[in-house]
Amino acid sequence: MVNCLRQEPGGNRIRCMFVSNLNGSSATPSLQPGQKSMESVLEGDLVMNVLRDGQWGSFRHQLVSHDLKEELTESAFINVLTRGDLSSLRWISSPQHRSVCISPTVQTCHVYYSSLNFRDIMLATGKLPPDAIPGDMALQQCLLGMEFSGRDPTGQRVMGLLPAKGLATAVEADRRFLWEVPLSWTMEQAASVPVVYATAYYSLVVRGRLRPGETVLIHSGSGGVGQAAIAIALSKNCRVFTTVGSAEKRAYLKERFPQLSAESFANSRDTSFEQHVLLHTKGKGQFLPQVSLTSVKHWRK
The missing domain is CATH 3.90.180.10 (Medium-chain alcohol dehydrogenases, catalytic domain)
Structure with missing residues (x-):
């Protein structure tokens, strides 16, 4: 919990006092400033201060050496x-x-x-x-x-x-x-090939029942699943819209898929792709059912 709190704004100011007695008979002193033992702990300014059976210490992550025996193997x-x-x-x-x-x-x-x-x-x-x-x-x-x-x-x-x-x-x-x-x-x-194409094929064809001539919106088209989805959609003669986050990704997809035109691309960094798709589909995407699977949406004609 302390490690998580330290990641928050102002977390560098957090210090922890933790009573972790292993001996049930150990007395638990009051952790109040002003006591001699507490003053010495505060002066040390450590993040994690652990009181265990009357002694102050700390917790640390230590690298443990793995003395593994090396051997030649085919498996x-x-x-x-x-x-x-x-x-x-x-x-x-x-x-x-x-x-x-x-x-x-x-x-x-x-x-x-x-x-x-x-x-x-x-x-x-x-x-x-x-x-x-x-x-x-x-x-x-x-x-x-x-x-x-x-x-x-x-x-x-x-x-x-x-x-x-x-x-x-x-x-x-x-x-x-x-x-x-x-x-x-x-x-x-x-x-x-197997993971991205199986994902895209299952989403578009098996579950989405994609048919020739439909329109498909593919988010993050330059990713592995995105490229597979574009390839599958184009193979079925579908109209493709895709979002990208940079000019480099747009140029890459244009070279990879010459069938894509300038109007096929929209920005993935904001919601402007909504108006882009509505403009080029004459508003059809707004009213007809959508199927959303693995960042892919498509519209019936």
Whole structure:
């Protein structure tokens, strides 16, 4: 609580006096200014002052050295030894994957590339607790990695989606979420496709039931999901509006998608995109039903 309060305006003035007796018989003195012990504590001007069984001390975050044994292994995954401490990222040896999996839909794939998604960053930095992930994944050692590219047991180049454990040398992947990598793609390119395109396709086509000729508004078009949504909408001959936050992002999307015109772009830093869309759709966006999924909205004609 004190750490949080210190982040607030004027928080540098906060000092804490905390009684933390371990011995139940220890007397708890009155923490009033003027007492000799209190005067010495105040003179020290420490943020955290802890009184434990008659002695004053403090709490500190100490880096603990991890005396880990290093060994050569063909099966490993990446994880943080201390949640929130990116300097503790390490390769950790894992059990060899079995050649015969429990489920007939699961097969072992060798990972060539694995992408970092925003969820991975949030988990590694400690900003997202493991129990926020659905299912029993919070009990797993490795939670990092949601997509990969590599080879299946037959040697076929594949890319796939995973609930977790993608930052590894090998993964147990569900065949239902594996796709063959096109010959014109590199494995590095393929590793960046599954999450964003599956998200955009599920939002627009499966749930939004996007049809040719409809109009789509895509916020943050230069992001991964945004680019995937633009590509899917254009492939269905839809009219696309997208918001960006800078001239550089606008120029990038114009080069990436030549089908986009100047009127396709609006500002994502304020609400001016509303009037922009209403102007170029002759007010249709204001009155017809909207579907909002992963920063995507579309209108029926």
